[in-house]
Amino acid sequence: MTSPADSPFLLACRNRPADRVPVWFMRQAGRSLPEYRALREKHGMFDIICTPELAAEVTMQPVRRLGVDAAIFFSDIVVPLKAIGVDVELKAGVGPVINPPFRTAADLDRLRPLEPGDVPYVAETVRILLGELHVPLIGFAGAPFTLASYLVEGGPSRTYARTKALMYGEPDTWTELLSALADITSAFLRVQVEAGASAVQLFDSWAGALGPDDYQRYVLPASAEVFDGLADLGVPSIHFGVNTGELLPLMADAGADVVGVDWRVPIDVARERLGAGVAVQGNLDPAVCLSPWTAVEAKVRDILDRNARRPGHIFNLGHGVLPETDPQVLRRIVDLVHALG
Amino acid sequence: MTSPADSPFLLACRNRPADRVPVWFMRQAGRSLPEYRALREKHGMFDIICTPELAAEVTMQPVRRLGVDAAIFFSDIVVPLKAIGVDVELKAGVGPVINPPFRTAADLDRLRPLEPGDVPYVAETVRILLGELHVPLIGFAGAPFTLASYLVEGGPSRTYARTKALMYGEPDTWTELLSALADITSAFLRVQVEAGASAVQLFDSWAGALGPDDYQRYVLPASAEVFDGLADLGVPSIHFGVNTGELLPLMADAGADVVGVDWRVPIDVARERLGAGVAVQGNLDPAVCLSPWTAVEAKVRDILDRNARRPGHIFNLGHGVLPETDPQVLRRIVDLVHALG
Numbered sequence: 001m002t003s004p005a006d007s008p009f010l011l012a013c014r015n016r017p018a019d020r021v022p023v024w025f026m027r028q029a030g031r032s033l034p035e036y037r038a039l040r041e042k043h044g045m046f047d048i049i050c051t052p053e054l055a056a057e058v059t060m061q062p063v064r065r066l067g068v069d070a071a072i073f074f075s076d077i078v079v080p081l082k083a084i085g086v087d088v089e090l091k092a093g094v095g096p097v098i099n100p101p102f103r104t105a106a107d108l109d110r111l112r113p114l115e116p117g118d119v120p121y122v123a124e125t126v127r128i129l130l131g132e133l134h135v136p137l138i139g140f141a142g143a144p145f146t147l148a149s150y151l152v153e154g155g156p157s158r159t160y161a162r163t164k165a166l167m168y169g170e171p172d173t174w175t176e177l178l179s180a181l182a183d184i185t186s187a188f189l190r191v192q193v194e195a196g197a198s199a200v201q202l203f204d205s206w207a208g209a210l211g212p213d214d215y216q217r218y219v220l221p222a223s224a225e226v227f228d229g230l231a232d233l234g235v236p237s238i239h240f241g242v243n244t245g246e247l248l249p250l251m252a253d254a255g256a257d258v259v260g261v262d263w264r265v266p267i268d269v270a271r272e273r274l275g276a277g278v279a280v281q282g283n284l285d286p287a288v289c290l291s292p293w294t295a296v297e298a299k300v301r302d303i304l305d306r307n308a309r310r311p312g313h314i315f316n317l318g319h320g321v322l323p324e325t326d327p328q329v330l331r332r333i334v335d336l337v338h339a340l341g
Numbered sequence: 342m343t344s345p346a347d348s349p350f351l352l353a354c355r356n357r358p359a360d361r362v363p364v365w366f367m368r369q370a371g372r373s374l375p376e377y378r379a380l381r382e383k384h385g386m387f388d389i390i391c392t393p394e395l396a397a398e399v400t401m402q403p404v405r406r407l408g409v410d411a412a413i414f415f416s417d418i419v420v421p422l423k424a425i426g427v428d429v430e431l432k433a434g435v436g437p438v439i440n441p442p443f444r445t446a447a448d449l450d451r452l453r454p455l456e457p458g459d460v461p462y463v464a465e466t467v468r469i470l471l472g473e474l475h476v477p478l479i480g481f482a483g484a485p486f487t488l489a490s491y492l493v494e495g496g497p498s499r500t501y502a503r504t505k506a507l508m509y510g511e512p513d514t515w516t517e518l519l520s521a522l523a524d525i526t527s528a529f530l531r532v533q534v535e536a537g538a539s540a541v542q543l544f545d546s547w548a549g550a551l552g553p554d555d556y557q558r559y560v561l562p563a564s565a566e567v568f569d570g571l572a573d574l575g576v577p578s579i580h581f582g583v584n585t586g587e588l589l590p591l592m593a594d595a596g597a598d599v600v601g602v603d604w605r606v607p608i609d610v611a612r613e614r615l616g617a618g619v620a621v622q623g624n625l626d627p628a629v630c631l632s633p634w635t636a637v638e639a640k641v642r643d644i645l646d647r648n649a650r651r652p653g654h655i656f657n658l659g660h661g662v663l664p665e666t667d668p669q670v671l672r673r674i675v676d677l678v679h680a681l682g
Contacts, residue, residue: 159663161628168629168636211604211626213643245586246605263552264587285552287502288509295509302554322500 004136004198009070013236015279015312021341022069027320028062029074045090052124067334077142080188083118101154105173111180114187126195139192143204144181144222160209167218178222186229193233201238208243227255252278262318268306279312286317289325345477345539350411354577356620356653362682363410368661369403370415393465408675418483421529424459442495446514452521455528467536480533484545485522485563501550508559519563527570534574542579549584568596593619603659609647620653627658630666
C-alpha cells in the first residue's frame with residue numbers, strides 16, 4: 001500500500017515529480033460501468049448517496065475495474081443543497097430540478113449553513129472507503145456559480161440567461177447568494193476532508209459560460225472563499241470547468257493547486273496560460289473514447305507529448321465519462337498512460 | 342439610399358474605416374419578433390423559407406423594426422440538404438432531425454451536388470429583397486462540419502461523439518463527406534450572391550467542439566473549399582462559431598474576411614489573436630439582452646471601448662438572439678452603437 005503523500009496523484013497535485021503520470025476519470029463511477037447500472041436498477045440516486053455502504057461501493061467500482069490512481073467521493077452536485085432542505089429532484093434524462101427556482105432576494109432565506117450533522121452519511125462513507133482504498137480519495141463539490149445556476153434556472157440550462165440577469169441586475173443579491181453557497185460548499189468539502197479525503201475537486205462545470213471580466217467580478221471571489229475556507233486542512237485542491245480557455249489563470253488565482261482543462265485548449269497552451277507554479281489535469285475529449293482505439297491511443301500520446309513529462313500533470317478527461325463509453329477503453333487508457341508516463 | 346460598397350457594414354467587412362460601427366444580430370429575424378411569431382402561427386418553417394414573399398418579409402422584419410445595418414437571408418442550416426433530397430424534419434423544441442443518420446461510406450450516396458434549380462425560391466427571395474432593402478444583404482449557410490454533425494448525429498448533440506467517431510475512425514469517408522458538403526454549401530451561397538447578396542456568413546456553429554489540431558486537420562480544408570469556391574464573386578465573407586477561442590486564427594486562415602467571436606473572448610483579445618488584417622464581428626452575450634438596460638449598456642460600451650474605434654468591427658451578439666428577448670432592447674442597442682461608434 002502506497003502512503004498517500006507519496007502517491008503519484010498527490011505528488012502531481014503538488015506539482016512534484018512522480019514515478020508515473022497519475023490518471024483518473026471524471027464520472028469514472030457511473031453509468032459506463034455495468035456494475036453501477038445494476039445497482040441503479042435497485043436504488044435511486046439519492047438512496048445510493050445517502051447509504052454509506054452503497055456510496056462507498058460505487059466509489060470503489062472504478063478503482064477495482066480501471067486501476068485509476070485516485071477515487072472520487074460519489075455524490076451529486078446538488079446534495080449539499082438538498083441536505084439543507086432545498087427542494088431538489090433528480091429527473092431522469094433532465095438533471096436536477098429545483099421548484100420553485102431562486103429568483104429574488106427573498107429566496108436567500110431558503111439557504112442556511114450546512115452542518116456536519118446534515119450529511120451524516122458523508123463522513124461514514126469516507127470512513128468505509130479509507131478501509132478499502134489503496135489510492136487517495138478526492139472530495140467532491142459543485143462550485144458556487146454552478147450551484148447558483150441550478151437554483152436560479154430551476155434546472156440545467158443552455159444559456160444561463162436568468163442566472164446572468166440576476167447577476168447583472170441584482171448584484172447584491174447575487175453576491176449574497178454566492179457567498180452563502182461558498183459557505184455551504186466549503187462546509188461540505190470540510191466534512192469529506194476531515195473524515196479522510198486527501199484532496200478536493202471543485203466543479204465549476206458551467207463557469208465557462210462567462211467571459212473573464214464577469215468571472216473575475218461575479219464568481220471568483222466566492223470560489224476563492226471556498227478554497228480559503230479549506231486552507232487550514234492542508235489538502236490540495238483541483239478546480240475544473242468546461243469552455244474555460246479564457247478563465248484558466250483566474251481559476252488558479254482563486255486558490256487552486258491544480259486546474260482542470262477541457263480538450264479545447266491543448267495542454268501545453270493551458271500550462272503556458274497557467275504558469276509554472278500550477279499543476280494541470282486533463283484533457284482527453286470524452287467523445288474520443290467512443291472512437292476506434294488507434295484514435296484514442298494517438299490522442300493519449302499527443303497529450304503526454306505536449307506536456308513533455310513536466311511534473312504536475314494528472315491525466316484525465318476534459319469532462320465526464322460519457323455513459324456509452326466501454327469501460328475496457330478506459331482501462332486501456334490507464335494502462336497506456338502508466339506505460340508511457 | 343446608401344450605395345452598398347460605401348455602407349458601414351461592407352466597409353467594416355473590408356477592415357476599412359466607416360462613419361459608424363455597423364450592427365446587426367444573428368437570428369434577428371425570428372421568434373423574438375411578434376410579427377414573426379404571427380407569421381409562424383400560419384406557416385411552417387420550410388413553407389416560409391420556400392415561399393419568396395414570406396422569406397423576404399421575414400428577412401425584412403428586423404430591418405424595419407430594429408434599424409440594423411445589414412439583413413441576413415432567412416433560411417435554415419439544413420435547407421440545402423433538404424433541397425437535394427436528404428430527409429430532414431424540423432422538430433419543434435428539438436431542431437433538425439435526420440432519419441436515418443449518416444454513419445458509413447454508403448451514406449455518401451445520399452448526397453449529390455446542389456443545382457440552382459434545386460432552390461428556385463432562393464434567387465427569387467433575394468430579388469424581392471433587393472427591391473426593398475436599403476442595407477446590404479448577407480447570404481447564409483451552415484459550414485461543412487456543422488452540417489456533418491447534424492447528418493451523423495441525426496439531430497442536435499451535446500457531445501458530437503458519433504461525428505468524432507466517424508472523423509477519427511474513418512478519415513477517408515469523413516473527408517469525402519465534408520468535401521461534398523463544402524460543394525453544396527458553396528453552391529448554395531453562390532446562388533444567393535449571384536442573385537444579389539453583398540456578403541456571406543458561414544455558420545460553423547459547433548466547430549468549437551474541437552481543439553485546434555482536429556479543426557485544422559479535419560475541418561479547415563472543407564471550410565476553405567467553401568470560401569475558395571466563392572472567391573471569384575468578390576464579396577466579403579464572415580466565419581462564425583461558438584466556443585472558438587482557440588480556433589480564431591484558423592477560422593481566418595480558412596479564407597474569411599471577418600471572424601465572428603462569442604462573448605467568452607474579450608474582443609481586444611480576439612483581435613490580437615486574429616491579427617490586424619482580419620475584421621471581427623461580435624460579441625455581446627445574447628443572455629445580457631435579458632438583463633436590465635444598465636447592464637446591457639455597460640456591456641455594449643465595454644465592447645466598443647475594447648475595440649478602441651479600430652476599423653473592421655461589426656457589432657453583433659456572440660450567438661443568436663434568444664427567443665425571449667424584448668425587441669425594444671435590440672433597438673436600443675442599435676441606437677447606442679450608432680451613437681457611440
